[in-house]
Amino acid sequence: MYPLGLLPLLQAWVPEDAASKLAVAIPGVVFLVLFWSLADSNAESREEGDPECLPLSSLNTIGPFFKTRFDFLARGFQLTGQSVFQFNLLRNKVIVVSGESGRRDFFTSRGLDLTEGFKVLSGAIPMLPGITSDLQTRRIALIHKRLATAQSSDRLSHLVPEILNDAESVLRSWGTSGTIDPFTHIPALLFQTTVRCLSCHELADDVATVARLRALYDTLDTSTTPASVLLPWLPSPSMLTKLYASKKVYDIVNRAINARIQSGVSRDDTLQMLVDHEDNKLVIVGFIMGLLVAGARSTGTTASWMITCLGGHPEWQSKAKAEIQALLSEYSAETSAGSSLKEQLASIPLEAWENRMPVFEKIIRETLRMAQPHTAMRRNMGPETYINGIRVPSGAYVMYPFSDVHLNPQLYPDPWKFDPDRTESKASFGYVGWGGGKTLCLGQRLAKLQLKLITALTLLTLDLNLVDQTGRTPNPIPRPNWNDSLTCKPPKGSCLFQFQRVDQL
Numbered sequence: 001m002y003p004l005g006l007l008p009l010l011q012a013w014v015p016e017d018a019a020s021k022l023a024v025a026i027p028g029v030v031f032l033v034l035f036w037s038l039a040d041s042n043a044e045s046r047e048e049g050d051p052e053c054l055p056l057s058s059l060n061t062i063g064p065f066f067k068t069r070f071d072f073l074a075r076g077f078q079l080t081g082q083s084v085f086q087f088n089l090l091r092n093k094v095i096v097v098s099g100e101s102g103r104r105d106f107f108t109s110r111g112l113d114l115t116e117g118f119k120v121l122s123g124a125i126p127m128l129p130g131i132t133s134d135l136q137t138r139r140i141a142l143i144h145k146r147l148a149t150a151q152s153s154d155r156l157s158h159l160v161p162e163i164l165n166d167a168e169s170v171l172r173s174w175g176t177s178g179t180i181d182p183f184t185h186i187p188a189l190l191f192q193t194t195v196r197c198l199s200c201h202e203l204a205d206d207v208a209t210v211a212r213l214r215a216l217y218d219t220l221d222t223s224t225t226p227a228s229v230l231l232p233w234l235p236s237p238s239m240l241t242k243l244y245a246s247k248k249v250y251d252i253v254n255r256a257i258n259a260r261i262q263s264g265v266s267r268d269d270t271l272q273m274l275v276d277h278e279d280n281k282l283v284i285v286g287f288i289m290g291l292l293v294a295g296a297r298s299t300g301t302t303a304s305w306m307i308t309c310l311g312g313h314p315e316w317q318s319k320a321k322a323e324i325q326a327l328l329s330e331y332s333a334e335t336s337a338g339s340s341l342k343e344q345l346a347s348i349p350l351e352a353w354e355n356r357m358p359v360f361e362k363i364i365r366e367t368l369r370m371a372q373p374h375t376a377m378r379r380n381m382g383p384e385t386y387i388n389g390i391r392v393p394s395g396a397y398v399m400y401p402f403s404d405v406h407l408n409p410q411l412y413p414d415p416w417k418f419d420p421d422r423t424e425s426k427a428s429f430g431y432v433g434w435g436g437g438k439t440l441c442l443g444q445r446l447a448k449l450q451l452k453l454i455t456a457l458t459l460l461t462l463d464l465n466l467v468d469q470t471g472r473t474p475n476p477i478p479r480p481n482w483n484d485s486l487t488c489k490p491p492k493g494s495c496l497f498q499f500q501r502v503d504q505l
């Protein structure tokens with residue numbers, strides 16, 4: 001089935017009074033189905049070798065799992081007193097693992113599949129079966145292969161001035177002084193540059209379309225509810241909103257692809273690379289729709305926290321600035337007369353951005369340790385397997401919360417302290433900021449480049465003063481909220497930047 005057809009079909013065929021009857025009937029059906037699912041899941045029994053069960057009913061797991069996942073998982077370990085426990089999400093068995101051998105088995109087990117786990121337990125990407133969900137393994141592999149091409153040294157070198165150009169326009173749109181919320185303004189900036197890097201110039205040059213796409217992806221986030229994830233086939237209001245937003249994103253992306261193909265005009269961007277490979281159109285749409293949101297969310301969150309942490313730690317801000325100034329004086333001496341800051345930064349070669357910024361590397365690493373509230377999700381698509389001696393049946397879901405390693409005081413003393421000088425943990429899989437074992441981030445090269453370029457331009461362009469809504473300096477800066485599993489934003493207004501432009505762009 002191709003659910004995109006569902007919405008127009010409903011609008012076209014359901015008369016108004018029938019629609020209102022449906023509005024009453026649907027919640028009733030939803031309730032009955034939910035009741036059946038919950039009752040059924042509670043009846044499941046525990047077998048020999050299975051992990052300890054969470055002593056909570058299914059009704060008491062769904063809300064906390066989606067709304068306060070960090071607290072929920074921490075409570076699970078506490079209530080069971082075990083390093084591995086299980087609970088039921090409706091009819092799905094979910095096993096949560098922790099500890100050194102638990103995470104080693106988790107990241108290396110052959111049968112554990114990321115896409116299948118993500119599909120059921122997360123569900124925030126646009127859901128278009130065959131395009132962004134229900135993708136066959138071969139199509140996913142092809143998208144990953146194209147992502148590697150999109151990050152070749154040649155492509156990334158081309159992207160350096162383009163990212164700086166976009167970032168400069170966005171910074172300029174903030175004015176010469178004022179106050180910004182880093183958790184709104186910086187993700188918007190990263191969204192713009194991600195559209196540039198992963199799609200085409202026609203979309204990235206159109207500020208209104210970029211804003212529309214961002215709003216649609218935000219709608220997809222907010223309409224990801226327990227019902228839309230666990231019962232995606234039920235026409236709940238959140239599912240219909242998701243469907244509508246997905247269809248709109250699809251239309252925008254599809255229109256841009258068609259226009260490029262029909263024009264026959266070749267341009268220097270990622271869409272052209274995809275078109276030139278003559279891939280199936282669904283691969284191109286899936287690449288852009290899926291990676292755009294995956295990339296922009298992670299880089300946006302990381303950049304917000306990175307710049308916020310630098311705002312709260314002037315000594316690290318100075319070190320970062322000194323590192324970039326040193327590269328500027330080495331590479332931009334000839335171009336600097338009369339050239340803008342973005343042009344000077346663009347004259348630093350890719351090799352230096354990638355390999356000669358140890359301070360930025362440390363800052364990125366520490367930011368990801370503290371402010372990446374990820375819970376890795378997998379489904380066992382192979383035969384029964386064992387994690388830390390505990391049986392994981394075929395078809396079961398398995399999770400590993402990154403807090404288990406990144407906020408572990410034994411591995412990272414005083415874990416909420418931002419300290420890029422920390423010694424690296426020697427424990428097995430002691431740092432998983434870019435994944436581990438058989439699942440490593442495939443967009444790492446692009447993500448790091450964007451983080452470095454945008455942070456460098458921002459720090460050298462703006463004088464930043466971190467304040468709360470009363471104008472006082474927050475000391476210490478607020479902790480990342482790990483219960484907010486996408487953005488880990490602090491409470492609204494607790495962290496703002498007063499800025500003053502110091503470099504004329």
Ligand code: HEM
Nearest residue numbers: 291295298299302376377433434435439440441442443447
């Ligand atoms: C700061 C930004 C980013 C961070 C911190 C990050 C982190 C991660 C992590 C931790 C994983 C493994 C997840 C798991 O084990 O459950 C992952 C996977 C992945 N990332 Fe990223 N990521 C970032 C940006 C990007 C970007 C920009 C792209 C694409 C352009 C991307 C594409 C992917 C893909 C395709 C995978 C799945 C790999 C697979 O299925 O084997 N990421 N990322």
